[in-house]
Amino acid sequence: MTKSRKPHPSHAYGELKRRHRNIGRLTAIAEIISRDFLTTMPEGAYEGRMDQIAYLHRRIHDDIVCCDGQMHLEEAQEHLAAHPKLWNEWDSSNLAGMERIYKNHAILDHDTMEESARIANEGRRIHRECLKANDWKTAQAHLERVVTHVRKLAKKKAKFLNSATLYEALIQDYSPGVSLKQLWDWFNHLDTELRTLLPQVIERQKSRKPIVSLAGRYSKDAQMWLNRSLLELLGFDFDRGGLYETGHSPVEGGTPDDTRLVIKNVDPKNFMESMKSTLHEGGHGLYIQGLPSKGGREYQPVSHDLGTTMHESQALLIEMIVGRTPEFFEFLAPRLEGLFHTVRDPSLTAGNLHRLKTRVRPSLDRKSADELTYFFHIFLRFQIECDLIEGKIEVADIPSVWTEWMHTHLGVMPQSNAEGFMQDVHWFVGKFGYFQAYTLGHIVAAQLFDTMQQDIPNLHSRIRHGDFKPITKWLNRHIHSKGSILSWDALLKDVTGHDPSPDFLISHIENRYLGE
């Protein structure tokens, strides 16, 4: 039943809103079908489902660019220019969002959209198989198809956006408004600073109490109870979402009323792995559940999230920043004893758990990297992407470039592609330009946490008592519920009083790893 609301004075805008409600419905369906694809679907439906999802994206594209869309946009913009007082900021931001979506689609045809959807879903499966078998040949063939497709996309986008380079055009999908030059500045700054901090932190950690490795067996049921409980404490609403263990690379998705979080495997020897994934995907999930979804705003562009940078900031803030405070482990430790039926296990003390999760040392794996060297993993991927999209290197060159860089910059050496570039799903699903958003997200997370600590009284003591909800409430109020009313950097400035700056991240790392 549609509720009757006072129509907007711009008829064209009203019509666009109606269309975006329907486009949003189809997009929500595509989301749920894609979640099903990763969680419930029997293997034999693979080909058919791929085809159905791709077709649905083709239809969504056609709906977005349909015939008189351009005309309605122009009419609505004229109305806004003539009667600015009749438009509130939600509606004017919404119109801007509609225009952005229209233009992003109008430069592409529906065959391209269908191919992107195929790559996005098929790639996830191909990645899983290649990683399992360390299968370079299949990976190479698939990535060559992806890179050809992505370069074609990038050319169209770059021309339309007047981007300095093809790669800059791709970045816009993930961190809208960021120039490649700006990124290089931030990245070079971080590179210099973190490269200086790294040996100091390693040296300092040598004098710490030695770390006791986890040595227990942690049942799947117990781990999943822990993961679900942490999400509940964070305010994730299981009446509007769920957590699934699937064997696929972790991913979040869905809609505010049906948010599905996927984690890969529960490792019986290391509960910290699935907990880490849960906190990360949980941060994403809280963002999705907190987006505007009522009062006629559901499905509208202004209710969308602010893109990957802001999304990753939410994930990293929960996983890496809150989830690695000493107080978090003080809360966790006694409960783990009860959960895993063990007392006086020296590996499960708050201090030991904290040392485990804050140990800094160069490693091969991005996802399990520490908070400091994490940046270098991203920096490598960023540079490879730059060169690959611009045609300076080809897919065939990735393994050697990767190995050499890891050796030169981190002093570690992957023994296989599975330990190297194949660890990530992103390129396999066509996400070139995404990785930088992890570092930007980390920057944003540190900057938000800085303000949050000033805003929430006794934040650290609350964390010690498992009282995590004030964190989510604060994020909800300042970030989630704002949808896309401002751009990600404008919102960040609005909330923290500062433009995005890597200095908050550098300070955070200095404080945590070199402070008293």
Place this chain on the structure above:
Amino acid sequence: MTKSRKPHPSHAYGELKRRHRNIGRLTAIAEIISRDFLTTMPEGAYEGRMDQIAYLHRRIHDDIVCCDGQMHLEEAQEHLAAHPKLWNEWDSSNLAGMERIYKNHAILDHDTMEESARIANEGRRIHRECLKANDWKTAQAHLERVVTHVRKLAKKKAKFLNSATLYEALIQDYSPGVSLKQLWDWFNHLDTELRTLLPQVIERQKSRKPIVSLAGRYSKDAQMWLNRSLLELLGFDFDRGGLYETGHSPVEGGTPDDTRLVIKNVDPKNFMESMKSTLHEGGHGLYIQGLPSKGGREYQPVSHDLGTTMHESQALLIEMIVGRTPEFFEFLAPRLEGLFHTVRDPSLTAGNLHRLKTRVRPSLDRKSADELTYFFHIFLRFQIECDLIEGKIEVADIPSVWTEWMHTHLGVMPQSNAEGFMQDVHWFVGKFGYFQAYTLGHIVAAQLFDTMQQDIPNLHSRIRHGDFKPITKWLNRHIHSKGSILSWDALLKDVTGHDPSPDFLISHIENRYLGE
């Protein structure tokens, strides 16, 4: 990737095939979303998902009746008339199916389609709640909305189909081509015959060895293992489907490559209940998995099933006919001892289980009714539907009509609406005209089993050894793989050599319940 095939000489038909492939894709998506709705979706997504499913059905409707569909149909029909030799029977049946679908939709508008989809999905939930709480008031309000909607639909259909009555028009959705007069003839014949047999069977069963009731506790895991194993033995392909326990009324659905069977609850005191549901839904599932789904036939109207009568025949053949042979229980009994860790349990002997499942006695519940009195449950519903749709009675009258009829005809008396009309989900989801298809399906099942016994050597001895696959193979070859190439009654005649006749069912019941 679409495969290149030689195009059909009728260009218009080629275009219609292309469109139906796309309509089929959207329909498959609607199916999967609806399965998700019943199995995985969190409660909080209820409103949103309802809305999305309804919208998708609106779009499917619009695609079917789109602008030049009529013109293409006429062109293709002219081509067929002019060049009959260029058309094989698959293509000409397919074209007939396209026309049927077009006409069925053209008489309705997309608001009506959306409302039907809403009722179909919402009704399932409302039914579950009303049944749990024996809530007549909510049920009445909902059913009044449904009946108003269905009468409106029936009027349009009746006018278009030139049906004798509104109710006859509704039947066409489930048992295409059957007249109300024909139905009454069959039903009156069955009523007379079965009413005569009933006391004889009851009398005869008095002299049987007494039945030992089930008295064990049967764990959910063990029951689900049994249910899955029986489906596997029947040839249900779990690589293309699954079995779910959900709390919703049992239902089947999906696509040949993703067939999902839903059973309600596993009763820890009675494993026969979930087994019965599994065999029933399994019969449906085998039909879905066996439909044509390759070589360009996927998604085409000719690959659809033959409607509810044929569908229910597949379910009842497996559940009631094969699943109640003495040999089925001879196979089952020793395995149950192992599964449930019990030896020499007098309730679990083959003979006792067979007596349990073939005990004939009037009861309140359709789904657990014996094979003989099952008919009377259907006959009651059929008569109420007739009168309700024609406006001779109203929703408010259902409880009293129901109670009186049960008392007069079966000598039993429901103590609540939950024991009465609320036991079935059908009316709640808008399925008026469906019930008769159970009896027609039972007729078809008995007729098919008669021929099958002649075709498959040592059928009963195979069943005794759990060798069920020849049954499925036979059904696959003669029914499933034929899609909609013939009408249900023409196919039945083709396979059995006889027009549909209730005499096969009467003989089957005589043999099973009054034979040696």
